[in-house]
Amino acid sequence: MANKKVSKKDIARLLEQWSQQFAVLAPSKESGVAAMAEWDGKDTGFLDWYRNTVVPPKASFLPPMEEMFRFQKGEEGYNIEPAPKAERNQLIFGIRPCDARAMAILDMTFKDAYEDPYYLSKRKSAVLVGLGCTNPCESCFCTSMGTSPTDPTNVDLMFINIGDEFLVKEVTDKGKELIAKTKGLKEATKDDEAKAEQSKKTAYDRVTRKLDTEGIKDRLLASFDDEEYWEKVAAKCISCGICTLLCPTCFCFDINDEMVKGEGTRFRSWDSCGFPLYSKMPMENPRQEKWRRVRQKVCHKYEFYPMTFDVIACTGCGRCIRLCPVNWDITQVIESVPAKIEARK
Amino acid sequence: MEQKLRQEAKALLEQNKVDWIIGFEPGSLKFTATPLITRDKDDTGRLVINPFMVNNLADFLTGLKGRVGIVAKGCDSRSIVSLIQDNKLVREDVVILAVPCPGLIDLVKVEKLVGKDRDELDDITREGDKVIIKVDGQKKEFATTQVLFDHCLACELPTPQEYDILLGEVRPPAPELEVSGQNIAKLKETPPAERWEFWKNEFSRCIRCYACRNACPACFCQRCFVEETEPQWVMPVPRWQDNLIFQIVRNIHVAGRCTDCGECERVCPVNIPLRSLTREMYGIVDELFSFKSGMDKEALPLMAHYEQEEAEDLFR
Numbered sequence: 233m234a235n236k237k238v239s240k241k242d243i244a245r246l247l248e249q250w251s252q253q254f255a256v257l258a259p260s261k262e263s264g265v266a267a268m269a270e271w272d273g274k275d276t277g278f279l280d281w282y283r284n285t286v287v288p289p290k291a292s293f294l295p296p297m298e299e300m301f302r303f304q305k306g307e308e309g310y311n312i313e314p315a316p317k318a319e320r321n322q323l324i325f326g327i328r329p330c331d332a333r334a335m336a337i338l339d340m341t342f343k344d345a346y347e348d349p350y351y352l353s354k355r356k357s358a359v360l361v362g363l364g365c366t367n368p369c370e371s372c373f374c375t376s377m378g379t380s381p382t383d384p385t386n387v388d389l390m391f392i393n394i395g396d397e398f399l400v401k402e403v404t405d406k407g408k409e410l411i412a413k414t415k416g417l418k419e420a421t422k423d424d425e426a427k428a429e430q431s432k433k434t435a436y437d438r439v440t441r442k443l444d445t446e447g448i449k450d451r452l453l454a455s456f457d458d459e460e461y462w463e464k465v466a467a468k469c470i471s472c473g474i475c476t477l478l479c480p481t482c483f484c485f486d487i488n489d490e491m492v493k494g495e496g497t498r499f500r501s502w503d504s505c506g507f508p509l510y511s512k513m514p515m516e517n518p519r520q521e522k523w524r525r526v527r528q529k530v531c532h533k534y535e536f537y538p539m540t541f542d543v544i545a546c547t548g549c550g551r552c553i554r555l556c557p558v559n560w561d562i563t564q565v566i567e568s569v570p571a572k573i574e575a576r577k
Numbered sequence: 578m579e580q581k582l583r584q585e586a587k588a589l590l591e592q593n594k595v596d597w598i599i600g601f602e603p604g605s606l607k608f609t610a611t612p613l614i615t616r617d618k619d620d621t622g623r624l625v626i627n628p629f630m631v632n633n634l635a636d637f638l639t640g641l642k643g644r645v646g647i648v649a650k651g652c653d654s655r656s657i658v659s660l661i662q663d664n665k666l667v668r669e670d671v672v673i674l675a676v677p678c679p680g681l682i683d684l685v686k687v688e689k690l691v692g693k694d695r696d697e698l699d700d701i702t703r704e705g706d707k708v709i710i711k712v713d714g715q716k717k718e719f720a721t722t723q724v725l726f727d728h729c730l731a732c733e734l735p736t737p738q739e740y741d742i743l744l745g746e747v748r749p750p751a752p753e754l755e756v757s758g759q760n761i762a763k764l765k766e767t768p769p770a771e772r773w774e775f776w777k778n779e780f781s782r783c784i785r786c787y788a789c790r791n792a793c794p795a796c797f798c799q800r801c802f803v804e805e806t807e808p809q810w811v812m813p814v815p816r817w818q819d820n821l822i823f824q825i826v827r828n829i830h831v832a833g834r835c836t837d838c839g840e841c842e843r844v845c846p847v848n849i850p851l852r853s854l855t856r857e858m859y860g861i862v863d864e865l866f867s868f869k870s871g872m873d874k875e876a877l878p879l880m881a882h883y884e885q886e887e888a889e890d891l892f893r
Contacts, residue, residue: 264685265782265847283694286846287784296784297814370606370696467614470636472788474846486813501814502784509804522640557792557844558632559604559611 236400236417237424238391243276243398245416247325254323254359257292259285268292268324282326283369284549288480289324289331290338293354296477297501300350300487305494315497321357330372330549332362332386333379334480340541341483350500359406362387363398365435371550373441373563379547381435382428394427443563445534445544451569452535458573459523465565466526468558473504475552475560476529481545484510505529530565578676578745579626582648585674585742586621589646595672596643601630608684608701612637624648626744628682628703631726633838635660635794644670650678652728654737655836655871656794662870662878663834665797668739675740677748680721680729682708685848687724691717722756728839728852731757739874761853776821782847783820785813789841789851790827795834795870802826824854832858833879836871 238246250256251271259278260269266278267287299315327335335355342351364382365372374380384390388407391398399420402408411417420428455461476482486503489496503510505528511519519525537545546562553561582600589595602613602623610630613623614637626648634647635656649657654673660666682703684695691698691712700711708724710717722730735748764772787803790796802810803823811826812819828835837859842852862868868879 262782263779263848297816367697369694468612468637470788470791472791472844473784473786474788474844477784477786478846488809488812488814490812490814499812499814503813504786507787507804509806553605555846557788557840559606559609561605561611564605 235420235425235428236402236411237394237397237420238400238417239397240276240279241396242416243279244274246414247271247276248273249414249416250323250325250410253321255318255320256323256325257289258325268326271325278326282363283365283367284328284331284551286478286551286555288334288478288549288551289327290334290480290483292322292324293335293351293358294338294342294483294485294502297499298350300498300500302497303491303495317353321359322354323359323361325361326363327360327387328365328549329362329379329381329383329386330374330377330547331480332360333377333383333547334549335360336386337481337537337541337543337545337547338483340543345540359389359410360387361407362390364390364392364431366393366431368435368439369550369554371441371554372439373443373548373550375436375439375548376441376443376445377544377546377548380432381439382432392428393431394424397424399424399428441548441550441563443548443566445566447571448534448544448566448569449538451571452531454572455570456527456531458570461568461570461573462523462527465530465568466523469506469522469526469560470558471506471508471522471525472557473502473506474555474557475562476504476506477502478551478555480547480549480551481533486510505532530562530569534566579624582626582674582676582744583621583624585744586624586646586648587618589672590616590618590621594644595646597641597645598624598647599634599637599641599645600624600648600674601626601632601634604629606695607698608682608695614641626676628680628701629684631681631840631843633792633794633840636792636840638671638794639665639797644672646672646674648674648676649737649740650676650681651732651734651737652678652836652838654739655734656838657737657871658739658874659795659834659836659871659878660797661874662876663797663881668874672742673737673740675737675743677736677743677745678729678732679703679735679748680725680732682724683726683729683843686726687719690719690723722753726839726843727757727760728837728842728856729757730754731837731856733869734872738872758856760850761857764853777817779849780817780820780824783815783817783824783849784847785815785820785823786846788844788846789824792840792844793831793835794838794840795831795836796827798830824849824851828854828858831855833862833866833868834870835859835862836869 247256256271257268258271259282266285268289302313303310342348384401384403388404390401402411484503485500488499533545586598600613601610604611608629635653661668698712702709706721708719730753733750811822835855
C-alpha cells in the first residue's frame with residue numbers, strides 16, 4: 233500500500249483536526265525543559281528544535297504522580313471513590329522510535345504480565361504518532377538496542393522527514409483508520425519513497441555511539457557477586473533518581489496515602505531503585521550500599537528483563553548519559569562488565 | 578598544570594600518603610569531565626584540568642574511608658573546609674591539590690547564545706577573558722561573563738586558601754556580582770503574588786530525583802527528613818507544594834554551610850533555578866552574621882555555636 237505524505241507547514245492543520253477527537257500532546261518546552269504537553273493549537277516550532285524530550289513520553293501513561301482513588305471513613309469501614317478519569321483519549325505526536333519501543337517494553341509488564349488498569353486506561357486508547365529523528369544526539373545508541381532513528385515498529389503512524397514534507401507510514405489499523413478520516417494528506421510518490429530511504433540511512437549513520445550487548449545477560453549473572461567491580465562502577469554515582477525516573481523504560485512506583493480528617497487519597501508516584509528508601513524494610517535494607525543499588529539498576533535492565541521477557545529494557549535513548557550529573561555512562565559500564573570474577577590480589 | 582597534577586597524585590598513592598585520589602578525567606560526551614575516584618596509581622594518568630570540571634568533588638569525601646587526595650577548585654575547597662568545620666572530616670585525612678579556577682563554562686548559556694545544541698558545536702576554548710566557540714566552520718567569540726556559570730561570576734575564592742599542594746598561580750577573586758545576581762535581582766523586584774506564581778510553576782516541574790540534595794556537599798545528613806516515614810514529614814508525591822517544602826527545608830538546613838558552588842541548580846534535570854534560593858540565603862547569612870562558610874577551618878559552624886553579642890532579645 234502506498235504511503236501518504238504531508239507538508240511541514242500543514243502539520244498545524246493536521247493536529248487541529250486530531251484535536252477534535254483527541255487530547256493532542258506534542259513536544260513543548262517550558263524553561264528549557266522539553267516534555268510532551270497538550271498542544272497549544274498553533275505552535276509547530278518544535279519541528280525545528282526537537283531532538284528528544286527530557287521527560288520521556290511514558291509520563292503520559294505512568295505519570296510522575298496520579299490519584300488511584302479517594303476514600304472517606306464511613307460508619308462501616310471506608311467508602312472508596314475511583315479517581316476521575318481523563319475525558320479524552322491521548323494522541324502523542326512526535327514520539328521518537330526509542331521512546332515508542334520503550335512503551336512496548338512497558339506493555340510487557342503493565343499489559344502482559346499483569347493488567348494495570350491505571351496504565352491501560354490511558355495506553356489502550358492512545359495513538360502514538362512517531363517522528364523519525366534526523367539529528368540524533370551524541371548520547372544516542374538506539375541502533376545498538378534493536379531500534380533506529382526512523383523505526384516504525386512501535387507506533388501507529390510514522391512520520392519521516394523528506395525535506396519540506398513528511399512521508400507518512402500507516403503502521404497499525406488504528407493508524408490507518410485515523411488517516412482515513414484525516415484530510416490534507418497526499419499520496420507519496422516513488423521519489424518521496426526514495427527520499428525517505430535516504431533520510432533513514434542518513435539518520436542511522438549519525439548514531440555513532442555503539443554498544444555491544446552480546447552475552448551481557450550471562451556476564452551480569454557471572455559478575456553478580458563481584459563486589460570490587462560494582463564498587464568501582466558505582467564510585468561516582470551520587471544516588472540521585474535522574475537516570476531511573478527519566479528513563480523511558482523504568483517503571484517503579486511508590487504508593488502513599490494522604491488522609492486528613494477521615495478523608496484521603498491514595499497516590500501512585502515514580503520511585504527509583506537508586507534511592508536507599510526504595511528497598512528499606514523494617515529490619516534491614518538489602519541495598520544499603522550504593523553499589524548494590526547501582527547493580528540492581530543495571531541488572532534489571534540488562535539481565536532480569538531479558539530473563540523474563542527476552543528483551544533488554546533499554547532502548548538507547550541516552551537520557552541517562554546526557555542528564556547524569558556525574559556523566560555515569562551506561563554504555564561504558566555494560567562494556568566493562570567482566571565475564572567472570574577475576575582473581576584479584 | 579595537568580602533568581604536575583598527575584605526578585603529584587601518582588606520588589601520593591605510591592608513597593601511601595593517601596588511599597584515594599578524587600579528581601576529574603575526560604567525560605564520555607563532548608565538553609564534559611567526569612569524577613575519577615580511584616585507588617589505582619595508574620589511573621592518575623587520566624586526570625585532567627579543563628573548564629568543564631563542573632562537579633563539586635567534596636561531595637564524595639564523606640563516602641570514602643581512609644585518607645583522600647582531592648583535586649579542589651576554590652569552591653570545592655570551601656566545601657571541604659565547611660565539612661571540617663562541621664566535624665564531618667578531619668583536616669589530616671585530606672591532601673588538597675589546589676587548582677586555581679578561572680571559572681567554568683555553562684553549556685546551557687552557550688547553547689542559548691549560539692542557538693545550537695552542545696552536540697552540534699565543534700569546539701569550545703578559553704583564551705583569557707574570551708571564550709571561542711567553533712560551530713559550522715565559523716568562530717564565535719564571547720566574553721567570559723556571557724558564558725561562565727552565574728556562581729562562577731560571583732566566585733570569591735578561585736584558588737583554595739586551604740591546600741597542601743598548589744598547582745599553578747593564585748588567581749585573585751574577580752566577582753561580577755551584578756551579572757551573577759541578575760536573575761535574583763529580577764525576582765526580588767517582582768511583586769510577591771507574581772513571585773509566588775513563579776515558584777509554584779517552577780516547582781511543578783520537580784520530579785523529586787533529589788539530585789540537588791545528593792550533589793550538595795553541605796547536604797550530608799545520613800537521614801534526610803524527606804525519607805523519614807514515621808512520621809512522614811513530606812509526601813514523596815511530586816506535587817508542587819511538597820516539592821517546595823522539600824526545597825525550603827533543604828535551603829534552611831544548608832544555611833551557613835552553603836558555599837554557593839551552584840551544583841544544586843546545575844544538576845537539576847528540569848531547570849529549576851535553585852541558586853536563586855540558595856544564593857539569597859547565602860547573602861542573608863552573611864548580612865545577619867557576617868559569616869561565609871568554608872573560608873576558615875577554625876571558625877565554628879554558624880548554626881552550631883552561639884555568641885553573647887549576637888543574642889536576640891528572646892534569648893537574653
